[in-house]
Amino acid sequence: MKLDAKIPQGPLAEKWSKHKFNLKLVNPANKRKYTVIVVGTGLAGSSAAASLAQLGYNVKAFCFQDSPRRAHSIAAQGGINGAKNYQNDGDSVYRLFYDTIKGGDYRSREGNVYRLAEVSVNIIDQCVAQGVPFAREYGGLLDNRSFGGSQVSRTFYARGQTGQQLLLGAYSSLNRQINLGKVKMFTRHEMMDVVTIDGEAKGIVTRDLISGAIETHSAHAVLLCTGGYGNVFYLSTNAMGCNVTAAWKAHKRGAYFANPCFTQIHPTCIPVTGEHQSKLTLMSESLRNDGRVWAPKTKELAEKIRKGELKASELKEDDRDYFLERKYPAFGNLVPRDVASRNAKEIVDEGRGVGTSGIAVYLDFAESISRLGEDAVRAKYGNLFDMYKQITDENPYKQPMRIYPAVHYTMGGLWVDYNLQTTVKGLYCLGEANFSEHGANRLGASALMQGLADGYFVIPYTLGDYLATIGPKEIEANHPAFEETKKNVVDRINKLLSLKGNKTVSEYHRELGHIMWEYCGMARTEEGLIKAKGLIRELKEDFWKNAIVTGINEEFNQNLENAGRVADFIELGELMVDDALDRKESCGGHFRLESQTPEGEALRDDDNYAYVAAWQYNGDNQPESLHKEELVFENVKLTQRSYK
Amino acid sequence: MNLTLKVWRQKNAKAKGELVSYQADHVSPDMSFLEMLDVVNEGLIKKGDDPIHFDHDCREGICGSCSLHINGRPHGPKQGITTCQLHMRSFNDKDTIVIEPWRAEGFPVIKDLSTDRSAFDRIQVAGGFISVNTGGAPDANVIPIPKVVADEAFNSATCIGCGACVAACKNASAMLFVSAKVSQLALLPQGQPERYRRVQAMVAQMDAEGFGSCTNTGACEAECPKEISITNIARMNRDYFTAKLLKSEE
Ligand SMILES: Cc1cc2nc3c(=O)[nH]c(=O)nc-3n(C[C@H](O)[C@H](O)[C@H](O)COP(=O)(O)OP(=O)(O)OC[C@H]3O[C@@H](n4cnc5c(N)ncnc54)[C@H](O)[C@@H]3O)c2cc1C
Ligand code: SF4
Ligand code: FES
Numbered sequence: 084m085k086l087d088a089k090i091p092q093g094p095l096a097e098k099w100s101k102h103k104f105n106l107k108l109v110n111p112a113n114k115r116k117y118t119v120i121v122v123g124t125g126l127a128g129s130s131a132a133a134s135l136a137q138l139g140y141n142v143k144a145f146c147f148q149d150s151p152r153r154a155h156s157i158a159a160q161g162g163i164n165g166a167k168n169y170q171n172d173g174d175s176v177y178r179l180f181y182d183t184i185k186g187g188d189y190r191s192r193e194g195n196v197y198r199l200a201e202v203s204v205n206i207i208d209q210c211v212a213q214g215v216p217f218a219r220e221y222g223g224l225l226d227n228r229s230f231g232g233s234q235v236s237r238t239f240y241a242r243g244q245t246g247q248q249l250l251l252g253a254y255s256s257l258n259r260q261i262n263l264g265k266v267k268m269f270t271r272h273e274m275m276d277v278v279t280i281d282g283e284a285k286g287i288v289t290r291d292l293i294s295g296a297i298e299t300h301s302a303h304a305v306l307l308c309t310g311g312y313g314n315v316f317y318l319s320t321n322a323m324g325c326n327v328t329a330a331w332k333a334h335k336r337g338a339y340f341a342n343p344c345f346t347q348i349h350p351t352c353i354p355v356t357g358e359h360q361s362k363l364t365l366m367s368e369s370l371r372n373d374g375r376v377w378a379p380k381t382k383e384l385a386e387k388i389r390k391g392e393l394k395a396s397e398l399k400e401d402d403r404d405y406f407l408e409r410k411y412p413a414f415g416n417l418v419p420r421d422v423a424s425r426n427a428k429e430i431v432d433e434g435r436g437v438g439t440s441g442i443a444v445y446l447d448f449a450e451s452i453s454r455l456g457e458d459a460v461r462a463k464y465g466n467l468f469d470m471y472k473q474i475t476d477e478n479p480y481k482q483p484m485r486i487y488p489a490v491h492y493t494m495g496g497l498w499v500d501y502n503l504q505t506t507v508k509g510l511y512c513l514g515e516a517n518f519s520e521h522g523a524n525r526l527g528a529s530a531l532m533q534g535l536a537d538g539y540f541v542i543p544y545t546l547g548d549y550l551a552t553i554g555p556k557e558i559e560a561n562h563p564a565f566e567e568t569k570k571n572v573v574d575r576i577n578k579l580l581s582l583k584g585n586k587t588v589s590e591y592h593r594e595l596g597h598i599m600w601e602y603c604g605m606a607r608t609e610e611g612l613i614k615a616k617g618l619i620r621e622l623k624e625d626f627w628k629n630a631i632v633t634g635i636n637e638e639f640n641q642n643l644e645n646a647g648r649v650a651d652f653i654e655l656g657e658l659m660v661d662d663a664l665d666r667k668e669s670c671g672g673h674f675r676l677e678s679q680t681p682e683g684e685a686l687r688d689d690d691n692y693a694y695v696a697a698w699q700y701n702g703d704n705q706p707e708s709l710h711k712e713e714l715v716f717e718n719v720k721l722t723q724r725s726y727k
Numbered sequence: 728m729n730l731t732l733k734v735w736r737q738k739n740a741k742a743k744g745e746l747v748s749y750q751a752d753h754v755s756p757d758m759s760f761l762e763m764l765d766v767v768n769e770g771l772i773k774k775g776d777d778p779i780h781f782d783h784d785c786r787e788g789i790c791g792s793c794s795l796h797i798n799g800r801p802h803g804p805k806q807g808i809t810t811c812q813l814h815m816r817s818f819n820d821k822d823t824i825v826i827e828p829w830r831a832e833g834f835p836v837i838k839d840l841s842t843d844r845s846a847f848d849r850i851q852v853a854g855g856f857i858s859v860n861t862g863g864a865p866d867a868n869v870i871p872i873p874k875v876v877a878d879e880a881f882n883s884a885t886c887i888g889c890g891a892c893v894a895a896c897k898n899a900s901a902m903l904f905v906s907a908k909v910s911q912l913a914l915l916p917q918g919q920p921e922r923y924r925r926v927q928a929m930v931a932q933m934d935a936e937g938f939g940s941c942t943n944t945g946a947c948e949a950e951c952p953k954e955i956s957i958t959n960i961a962r963m964n965r966d967y968f969t970a971k972l973l974k975s976e977e
Contacts, residue, residue, distance in 0.1 A: 134861040212864035216881035223871025255856035
């Protein structure tokens, strides 16, 4: 199949307006004859469900948590970008577009990214109208902060809880539509598969997580808004339930998976303390506005600190290496995430890491506290400092924070065209679950923006075009495809429940995580990736022989839920490794040791790799086929990214 | 450290539950409370037993999923945090820890430590929103909002919907939770048009769900992990009575 991204022709700034005009409309009286399934109630799903219901469609929404408000978006901390230029500091839609393309190391589509920047301004308006309490200045107008990879202040925030406030805003809009009877909400339901009829998505199969009932739901279109797959690494900043199951099942039904190896490793997370650790905690990027990243200048000093013979605060200015400020004077501590992470890793590899494990660098607020006062710092970051203290038992007002990179976000995801449609007709993908706007590295505060752009301002237009084409005739809920798909789901559950080996599902998950982090993490080599592939295959075989899954299907069974998710992660892991092997260049978060500049920065190979890698599933244990969507750049010039 | 746990086990909503003792050995003080339970569960699974079920997701105090009653207190002994933020360094070697689910008529037990809090969603559905359509919102800076007001609305808006306030209250009242939303929207200019309709709808739903009434004991505020202030309840009461007056004048 030839991939057609359906990016409209014409000048960049006119593409979206023109496209909107060209899309077919569904007549208002006909809208109520359509049903749309929305899986996921994070920013992408809640905003899509509310907006589509408002247009008049009947929406069925699903999430696996006990409430739509608990989707992982709730945990986002730092902020959301919007090209409002309220600060008069030179921001514009074009600059946000440019920063995003560059930040993504030129591996995203110009058309999509421009549209994202364009609607970013509407998002802020929408949220304020819903009652989202963004931070304000004394004059009563909205305040902004800066995020990595940009030299303007365009990030809107609500203390360190921006995701929570945005999601509660979207949740309130969703609630309004539930109240009006336009959305039917299914909580504690997990999507287990997509139902396709003649290659078009017509419904899903779900499991009621309390009763175990396997149900089918039919609809005219299905939207997957199921979030990212960072938990393939076991340890990540994602919530425990984040999974790839919905996207993976769609992949197996024909949706191509794009750029699976593009993973974002976030530079500022609280370091790992032990084997028992179940997740990692992010310290928001916004902290790099006022915190300075450093490490001891020499190995010897680092050694003393690790042994507890010397305290960080006792180290003389001259003995500190503010390595980001030193190497990147223009952006300093605000370089993009991939660059900051790689530099921290380098310091640790050189033996200059701190903390008892030696796997950390410092993020220091001493200078800001003396300049602004402790109260001002507390007002901006109080909840993050509290969180740090709670976890580490150390006071970051007195001692610098210890931080280290951790898996945070996945740029890869289901391939979608400009309309957010996957390669399966009628199946759409929004938010972190799709691969679109962030290329090989996402800029901070842009995921929330993308999720809400997709849900509030893109899908309400593009979905109508498809629905108008297929017409409002009823879906045959009795079509045999529903029973067949359901049977597959039941068979697989039974297979999982028959596993009575000697190793827990979490043990497999942890092992998979080790393999991925070691060989497909911050630095990748051909040799390592080949090794990883073998290890994952062995792990998969072993899982289906020796895992233990307790209990039965007809009950609340968290062990069974987890088993299904981990089994899917193992399969995804192999595809990520294949993708990383194929891409012999370095770009953004994908760093192949074989491809670096003399200064050790990621070296792209635009002649051979300026494409989106979209993978097609060919059956169990079969190699997947690679389809390339060439990226066309008409407006920006591809250059070696520099933040010096 | 070595600990004895007494955990509420209940197969499903209809079954009778009981406290069952477990031994948790070699617990590291750096572990979180839920990681300690993970280890216990790994041991149970290895024996082929049903692991202890509890709700959790973000594990950083923001999603509101976790909900354990620990030694008689919602979210355990420490102020201002959720169960998932509690670390084992808050306990001592050889302690016995009693772990139970939220106890309230409005939150029936589903299994073990997991309860059904969907009543909270239904209260929000009844009126916890501003009726604004997607698109057509005015520029975000058109209405300035004094910083103190915005900050106060934000404070109310930080409620995570965990239900500890209900679990802490001897009347199982949901007033703190409901008033947090009512206050947030009543403080903001955008929330004014529906202000009085909202409070009535939400209170009516709260009553219909079987939550008790408020007798001002303040236990909710004391146990709330987000330190939501009881002032919100006063604000809600004021609006509720104003709403009634307005209605009688109509
Ligand atoms: C700690 C942290 C901080 C962050 N901070 C920021 C920030 O400051 N700024 C920023 O821009 N971005 C930030 N991000 C990234 C951003 O939060 C996410 O990318 C974004 O919220 C994802 O939203 P989503 O709607 O795509 O998915 P999610 O919010 O993850 O929602 C997924 C939904 O899908 C449902 N679901 C998943 N699988 C299934 C299934 N099989 N069946 C049924 N339902 C399913 C879930 O129940 C949930 O409702 C942060 C991320 C983390 C981890
Ligand atoms: S008011 Fe506090 S205790 Fe009650 S639900 Fe909200 S956060 Fe939880
Ligand atoms: S697990 Fe999210 S608040 Fe505790």
